[in-house]
Amino acid sequence: MALDYSDSAPISIRHRDAPMRPDLVLVLSYIVLTAIGLLMIYSATAPGFEARGIDPTRELKEQAIFVVIGFVVFGVISAIDLTEIRGFVTPMYAISIGLLVLVFLVGDSGGGAQRWIDLGFLRFQPSEVAKITAILAIASLLASKEPPLKWMAVARTVMLVALPAGLIFLQPDLGTMLVLAFVGLVLLFTAGATARQLAFLGVAAIIVTVGVFQLNLIKEYQIDRLTAFADPGAHELTLSYNQVQSEIAIGSGGLVGKGLFEGTQTNLQFIPVQSSDFIFTAVGEQFGFIGAAVVIALFTLMIWRLLMISVNAGNRFAQLVTVGIAAMFVFHIFVNIGMTIRIMPVTGLPLPLMSSGGTSFVVMSAALGLAHSAWIRRPPLPGEMRRRT
Amino acid sequence: MNTTMRLSILGLLFAALMGVLLLRLWTMQVTDAQAYEERSLQNQIRVVNTPAPRGDIRDAKGVLLAGTESALAAIVDLALVEDDEIMVLSHSLSAFLDESSADIMELLENPPPDLQVTVAESLTDYQATFLVEHREQFPGVNIIPQPVRVYPEGEVGAHVIGYIGRPDDEDLLRENVEGNSFVGKAGVERSYDDILLGTEGVISYRVDAKRKVLALDSEVAPTAGDSLILTIDSEAQRQFQESLQEGLEQARQLQMQERADALAQKSIPERLAEAREEAEEAAAQEAAAAAEALEDDAGDEGNESSATSPSVDDDDVAPAEPEEVEIDPAEVLASLYPGLPIDSNGVCEPIQRVTAPLGGDAVVSGVEPRFLRLESVAEGEDGELIATVSIGNVKEAVEVNDSFAGTLQVLAITEDSIIVYHRDAWCPVRAVGTLIDPNDGSVIAMGSYPAFDPTVFVDGLSDDQWAHLGTINAFQNFAIQGLYAPASTFKTVPYVLAMEESYYPVDRGLGDKELTDDSDDAEDAEPTILTSHTDEYSCSGEFKFELNDGTVQTKRDWKWPGGHGPLDLHGALQASCDLYFWDIALRLWEERSDDSGIDKENLLQEYAREFGFGTKTGIDLPFERDGLIPDRTWFTSEQAADSPRVRPDGPWVGGDLMDIAVGQGATLSTPLQLANAYAAMVNGGTLWEPYVVDQVVNADGEVVDDHAKTAIRKVEISPTTVRYLKEDLQQVVNNPERGTGTSAFATFGDNVELIGGKTGTGEVISARDAEDFEEVDNAWFVGVAPIDDPDYVIAVVVERGGSGGRVAAPIARQMLQYLINGPDAVTPLVPGQEAD
Known part of the structure; x- marks a missing residue:
């Protein structure tokens, strides 16, 4: 495999050597997960709407609109060369930072945090957008650096992470902040940071964490969430109620599940915000271990594809962008599912593609679009037929 | 390490x-699927308890004393109320039930775990219909x-029956008791609560998760409790309570009469003396003025002034003979202390509520009525x-619950008034009685007044x-919870001792003779x-005896001066x-x-x-108290614990034992204990365990438990005794x-x-800061009838009632008339006449 570290001569769409074929595995897993997500959203919300005499497909329909938007975004971004996108990284990054600042000025608050901007026809979360722009900015920075990385490059990467992460932390949205930190670390590792640099970052992260706690910058409910996770019995009816109920839902699903629309926990709405953050409980209860394993397998397949795209990427920028996206997916999946089965605290990270929520779906689609674009424009693999021009 | 490796x-x-x-x-x-499965099933079940009807309580003749009726209650099921509807609902209910909306709101905001909130316990038919017809509101x-x-x-029988109430923390630990149940709190309602x-x-x-009801899962109907048949005869009980009430009221009237007499005796001569002093002072001033005037311009005025002075003296001296003043006590009281808070019958209240407005006076009665003024x-x-209140010449700043001026306690303070409780240390407090059958220990009647x-x-x-x-x-059953010195009614104990042990006193021959310094007489006798x-004993009015250290102690008989003369046992x-x-x-x-070899120090106590x-006694009622027969061991341990019940120093002495012999000192007994002891003495020595519940009957009318009479012990006592x-x-x-009870039984x-009995008058150890007044006595009478083969033993005590023969015996007399003559x-x- 000939990888080009020189960051020179981007391969333009006109000069591509490989057949412009989509990654069927990636696209199929994307579509199947989305479909499962829609079904789960419907199963989780319909009984509640029905009981109140509201159209049971209401939330399904809302989500479907975003699914359509997400598919369009995926297709459009797939068609754009990452090299061209790289030219706009700086303004995009700046705009997303601006939006994060704007949240504080005009944002809507919900659930103790200020996260949304209301555009009238839709509300969106700038922090979701910031995940992508941060990945692009970091990838762009590190793509031009040779391994082993210099301390200066590490420092600049940390700055790029810290700026949006800090703003997001203030909203406060601990989960998204941690996503950025994780993605930053993975990108540094991939780009060739030394063991010493990574160790230094680890120590620094610990110091910052301790400092944040010492200065009481963390809101009380965030601490409560973390401690509730450690001792759910003490908060059975309050903080960790969600987690206790979601654990019961998933555990009671058993090996094959209670069947679609037969989940008692789901039908009787024992789990608040089930359709968004706790959508995985609907899978676990209705389809049991087998269903849960299928969903995790689909995600694993998707991540495997993302890593393969990265390995085969035509340039270092595309490679890093794809790794960043893979890291973002992995972190979301692990933290979200981990939360529903009580091995992670409640942080409010959605399950990619499946959780109800417009911004998240569109942003995740965009992220997959970026990776897909990299795949389409990869250099030919051994045995691939060169295209005659 | 290349990038591919890193990616790997x-x-x-x-x-x-x-x-x-x-x-x-x-x-x-x-x-672990099974465990989660079970939890998910539990999640979906909501349990609502439906109260079981309590068992009935009936008297010995089947009269219903406590029963259960069905009433329509309005119960809010909060599972069916949206959060934003609660406020409106509480307002509608408030208007409909005519109760404070804040109260209803508080109920609704602090619901029990099953979310059922009872807002009205018994609705009228109209109310119930209205609520059903206007569900949407x-x-x-x-x-x-x-x-x-x-x-x-x-x-009738309230103190035996007791009452019910909401469970406390301890009750909730019992099986079958939920937060919304009613449990017995006193009386047989408490002691037989489980039944x-x-x-x-x-x-x-x-x-569902919001606990909204989806479907009925299962229903188990409540099972009614078993019923109790008491040994109480409600008609005798009613008569007893009436007699106790009337007796107490009469004791209060007598008390007021005594006070009025005392005040009249004391106050009129004092007032006359004061008037004379004032007149003399005025005369002296006038004389002085006249003398001055005389110095200035000599005139005839001097003669005039010297002529007026003696004439004032003459006028005042004449009526200063208290014995000759004819006294109408009520009139005297009224004229001396207008506004004295005695009720229209002239009866005192042991605890009065007195309200004083800002800047105004309220009269607080006592021996000397006082004025309570709220200054600010x-x-x-x-x-x-x-x-800031003033009473007499003393000003004090007080808060709620403070005690002041000896007998007053602040109940409430508002911006323009103060409410105080005044405890009258001499007013008879209550009349307590118990009537038992000495053949088995069953209680025929028991109670006290004031009741509830x-x-x-x-x-x-x-x-x-x-x-x-x-x-x-009013809620306590003083027949088993009240501890009183049994006084002379206790004399039957040393009586039995004397008869059984052939152990009689030493006639010290002192008679009424005074012990003089040259105590020849004493030595001679x-x-x-x-x-x-x-054998006869010189029952004089005064008992003098020498202590070990040579000092002479004097004890006076209740009949002093005078004494009884020579008497045998x-x-x-x-x-x-x-x-x-x-x-x-x-x-x-x-x-x-x-x-x-016999321990004579404790023989009496034994x-x-x-x-x-x-x-x-072990009666089947809650909260019974032990009473006390003091001895050296008890005395020493109390003293070591700095108990106020004993002298702070000095050993247990013969005088303490002498106090016990007449039921005084630290001796304490409940009325039931005393009746039960008499029952054993007159039935030949069987000490029964008293009881009030004769039978337990289930819902089908079958007797499931029949009380078998239980003897605590058989006391060895000879038929002669x-x-x-x-x-x-x-x-x-x-x-x-x-006979000390003869006068009370004259009618x-x-x-x-056929009637026998014993009177008793027990000195009350009253509050130390109480005002100086005659001693306060508990009046006792224990009656036995028919004396040959007794079926009834009755004990009556009037707290602070005075003389037993005068106050307590007539109450027992009425009751025994009822029992013997119908x-x-x-x-x-x-x-009756005043007698010990």
Whole structure:
């Protein structure tokens, strides 16, 4: 495999050597997960709407609109060369930072945090957008650096992470902040940071964490969430109620599940915000271990594809962008599912593609679009037929 | 390390994370699936308890004393009420039920775990219909028939029946008790609660996470509790309570009369003396002025002034003979102290509520009525109101609950008034009585006045009424909870001791002779030990005896000065001669360490304890108290613990034993203990365990438990002793010369010769800061009838009532008239003569 570290001569769409074929595995897993997500959203919300005499497909329909938007975004971004996108990284990054600042000025608050901007026809979360722009900015920075990385490059990467992460932390949205930190670390590792640099970052992260706690910058409910996770019995009816109920839902699903629309926990709405953050409980209860394993397998397949795209990427920028996206997916999946089965605290990270929520779906689609674009424009693999021009 | 390797490492890491998720899911969904399954099932079930009807309580003849009726309750099921509807709902209910909306709001905001909130316990038919017809205005309100406790006879037998209430923390630990149940709090309602309670029904519903009901899951109907048949005869009980009430009221009237007499005796001459002093002073001033004038311009005025002075003296001296003043006590009281808070009957209240307005006076009665004036009200640092009051010449700043001026306690302070409780230390507090059958220990009647109607615990009362009933302790059953010095009624114990042990006093021959410094007389009179119960003893009014250290101690008989003259044991009991029994105790004390091998120091106490004194009788009612027969061991341990019940220093002495012999000192007994001891004495020695519940009957009318009479012990007592004792008790009531109860039974009518009894007048150790006044006495009477083969033993005590023969005996007399001669033979209450 000939990888080009020189960051020179981007391969333009006109000069591509490989057949412009989509990654069927990636696209199929994307579509199947989305479909499962829609079904789960419907199963989780319909009984509640029905009981109140509201159209049971209401939330399904809302989500479907975003699914359509997400598919369009995926297709459009797939068609754009990452090299061209790289030219706009700086303004995009700046705009997303601006939006994060704007949240504080005009944002809507919900659930103790200020996260949304209301555009009238839709509300969106700038922090979701910031995940992508941060990945692009970091990838762009590190793509031009040779391994082993210099301390200066590490420092600049940390700055790029810290700026949006800090703003997001203030909203406060601990989960998204941690996503950025994780993605930053993975990108540094991939780009060739030394063991010493990574160790230094680890120590620094610990110091910052301790400092944040010492200065009481963390809101009380965030601490409560973390401690509730450690001792759910003490908060059975309050903080960790969600987690206790979601654990019961998933555990009671058993090996094959209670069947679609037969989940008692789901039908009787024992789990608040089930359709968004706790959508995985609907899978676990209705389809049991087998269903849960299928969903995790689909995600694993998707991540495997993302890593393969990265390995085969035509340039270092595309490679890093794809790794960043893979890291973002992995972190979301692990933290979200981990939360529903009580091995992670409640942080409010959605399950990619499946959780109800417009911004998240569109942003995740965009992220997959970026990776897909990299795949389409990869250099030919051994045995691939060169295209005659 | 190239990039591909780094990506491979990442791939492994990511795969590992997914593996962790799968591993955890496997343990949850495959290994532990069962446990989660069960929890998810529990999640969906909501359990609502339906109260079981309590068992009935009936008297010996089947009269219903406590029963259960069905009433329609309005119960809000909060599972059916949206959060934003609660406010509106509480307002609608407030308007409909005519209750404060804040109260209803508080109920709704603090619901029990099953979310059922009872907002009205018994609706009228109209109210219930309205609520059903206007459901949409009252979301979540259900009309549910609920069992409600009823007490058809009201106050009759209230202290035995007891009352019910909401469970406390301890009750909730019991099986079958839920937060919304009613449990017995006193009386047989409490002691037989497990039998009366029944089993609550259980309805379980399938619910969703917001606990909204989806479907009925299962229903178990409640099981009614078993019923009790009491030994109480409600008609006798009613008569007893009436007699107790009337007796107490009469005792209060007598008390007021005494006070009025005392005031009149004291005040009129004092006022006259004051008037004379004032006149003299005025005359002296005038004389001085005249003298001055005389100096200035000599004139005739000097003569005039000297002529007026003696004439003033003459006018005032004349009527200053108190004995000659004709006294109408009520008139004197009224004229001296206008506004004295005695009620229209001239009866005192042991605890009065007195309200003084800002800047105004309120009269607080006592021996000397005093004026309570509220000077000002200010707000303290902690926001509490502080009132400045003056009583007499003393000004004090007081807060709520403060005690001041000896007998006053602040109940409430508002911006323009103060409410205080005044405790009148001399007013008779209550009349307590118990009537038992000496053949088996069953209780025929028992109670005290003031009493209460148990219905108030179901229907509720105003805060003021609660406070009042609580303050006068109306809810306690003093027949088993009241501890009193049994006084002379206790003399039967040393009497039995004397008869059984042939142990009589030493006639010290002191008579009424004064012990003089050259105590020749005392030495001359040779003490002789009485050897038979018919030997006579000089029952003088005063008992002087030498202590070990040579000092002379004097004890006075209740009949002092005067005394009873020579009496044998029988006469001594009939006349209630203190000396005779003191002397038995003194002899026991003096011979306590002789060689006989019998522990004579505690012999008297042993006899008392044999008859059940100092220990609970074990009656099937809650909160019974032990009483106390003191001895050296008890005295020493109390002293070591700095108890206020004993002297701070000095040893246990013979005087203490002498006090016990006449039922005084630290001796304490409940009225039931005393009645039970008499029952054992007159029935030949069987000490029964008293009881009030005869049978337990289940819902089908079958007797499931029948009380078998239980003897605590058989006291060894010879038939001769029993026969003499009964004769002497009969003489107390029938002997016109010395019987202390004879006067009270003068109006008994037929069959008075069947009656025996013993009076008692016990000194109350009153509050130390009480104002100086005559001693306060508890009045006792224990009656036995028919004396040959007794079926009834009655004990009556009037707290602070005064003389037993005067106040307590007439109450027992009415009751015994009722029992022996029938309800129509009861004659009006007349005070007896003052006797111990």
